[in-house]
Amino acid sequence: MGSATQLPLQVKLLIFGFFLAFLLLMFRSSFLPSSFQNNPLSPIPEIKSTETCNKIPTPLVQALIHYSTSNTTPQQTFKEISVSARVLDKKSPCNFLVFGLGHDSPLWSSLNYGGRTVFLDEDESWIKLIKQKFSNLEVYHVGYETKVRDAENLLRIGKEKECTVVSDRENSKCQLMLKALPQVVYEVEWDLIMVDAPTGYHDDAPGRMGAIYTAGMMARNRKEGETDVFVHDVNRVVEDKFSKTFLCEGYMKEQEGLIRHFTIPSHRDSPDRPFCPSSST
Numbered sequence: 001m002g003s004a005t006q007l008p009l010q011v012k013l014l015i016f017g018f019f020l021a022f023l024l025l026m027f028r029s030s031f032l033p034s035s036f037q038n039n040p041l042s043p044i045p046e047i048k049s050t051e052t053c054n055k056i057p058t059p060l061v062q063a064l065i066h067y068s069t070s071n072t073t074p075q076q077t078f079k080e081i082s083v084s085a086r087v088l089d090k091k092s093p094c095n096f097l098v099f100g101l102g103h104d105s106p107l108w109s110s111l112n113y114g115g116r117t118v119f120l121d122e123d124e125s126w127i128k129l130i131k132q133k134f135s136n137l138e139v140y141h142v143g144y145e146t147k148v149r150d151a152e153n154l155l156r157i158g159k160e161k162e163c164t165v166v167s168d169r170e171n172s173k174c175q176l177m178l179k180a181l182p183q184v185v186y187e188v189e190w191d192l193i194m195v196d197a198p199t200g201y202h203d204d205a206p207g208r209m210g211a212i213y214t215a216g217m218m219a220r221n222r223k224e225g226e227t228d229v230f231v232h233d234v235n236r237v238v239e240d241k242f243s244k245t246f247l248c249e250g251y252m253k254e255q256e257g258l259i260r261h262f263t264i265p266s267h268r269d270s271p272d273r274p275f276c277p278s279s280s281t
Contacts, residue, residue, distance in 0.1 A: 057113065076232065077258075080258060083256045084108075084259070087192060087228050088112055089111075094116075094191035095115060095191050096193075097193045098118065098193075099120050100121060100198070101120075101139055105119055105130065116138070117138065118185070120142045120182070121140075121141065122141070122144060122198045127139050140182040140184070140185075142182070144210065147203065147206065148202065148238060151237070151241075154176055154210075157175050158176045158213060158242075163176060166275075168186070174213070176246075178210045178214040189223065191228065193215040193219070193229045194230045194232070219265075222268070224266050225266055226263050226266070227263070230259055230261050233258050248264070248277060250276055
C-alpha cells in the first residue's frame with residue numbers, strides 16, 4: 001500500500017466529493033434551526049451572532065488538505081475505491097480494520113469519522129513516516145511468519161478440517177490463523193475488513209494468506225450480523241485463490257477491477273452452517 005503514483009483526476013474528484021458531501025451534511029444541522037430542517041421551504045430565520053459555529057475536526061482538515069494538494073495515491077482506482085466507500089456510507093461510524101497503511105489511510109479514517117479505524121502494517125519505518133504526517137491514525141506494527149513461496153502448501157492445509165471449524169484465535173488449531181496480532185484486533189468485532197497487505201508480489205514476501213483467512217474467521221466468529229471483507233490485488237494468485245477459498249465465492253458480492261467485496265454472516269448463531277455456501281465452488 002505504500003507505493004506512490006500520479007494521482008488521477010477522477011480519483012482526486014471522488015475524494016474531494018466525498019469530503020464535500022460529508023461536510024455539508026455534518027454542518028447542516030449545526031447552522032440551520034430545526035424548524036428550517038423540518039420545512040426547508042419556510043423563510044430562513046435570522047441567525048443570532050451569539051450562536052457558535054462548529055469547527056471542522058482536525059483529522060478531516062488534514063485529510064482534505066492532503067488530498068487537495070498531493071500528487072500521490074495508492075494503487076486503487078476510482079471504481080475500486082467506490083466499492084468500499086459505498087459500504088462505508090451505509091455503515092459508518094463503525095469498526096473498520098485495514099491490513100496495510102498507505103496514502104489512502106487518511107481517506108478511510110475520514111470516511112469512517114466517529115468510528116474506529118485501525119491499520120496494521122509490517123514496515124516500521126513506513127509507519128513512522130505516515131504517523132509523522134497523520135498522528136491521529138491508529139496504527140500497529142505486525143510481523144508475519146509466512147512466505148509467498150509456501151502459499152500452495154498453506155492452501156492445502158487450509159482446506160483440512162481443523163481450518164474449517166469456526167473458532168477464535170486462542171482455540172484455533174489452523175496454521176493459517178494469525179495469532180500474534182495486537183490484542184485490540186481480537187477484542188473488537190469488525191464491521192469492515194480491508195486486506196491490502198502485507199507485501200505479496202515476490203516469493204520472499206509474507207503474502208496475504210494468513211490475513212485473508214483470519215479476516216474470514218473473524219467474520220464468521222462474530223456474535224451476530226455480517227462483516228464486509230475487501231481484498232485488493234486479486235489479479236495475483238494468492239489473493240485470487242485464498243479469497244475464493246476462505247471468504248467463499250458464494251459470499252462474494254462484486255468485483256471491480258482488482259478488488260473483491262465479500263459479505264460474510266456470523267456462523268455462531270447457526271452452528272450447522274457450512275464453511276462456504278452450497279452454491280460456492
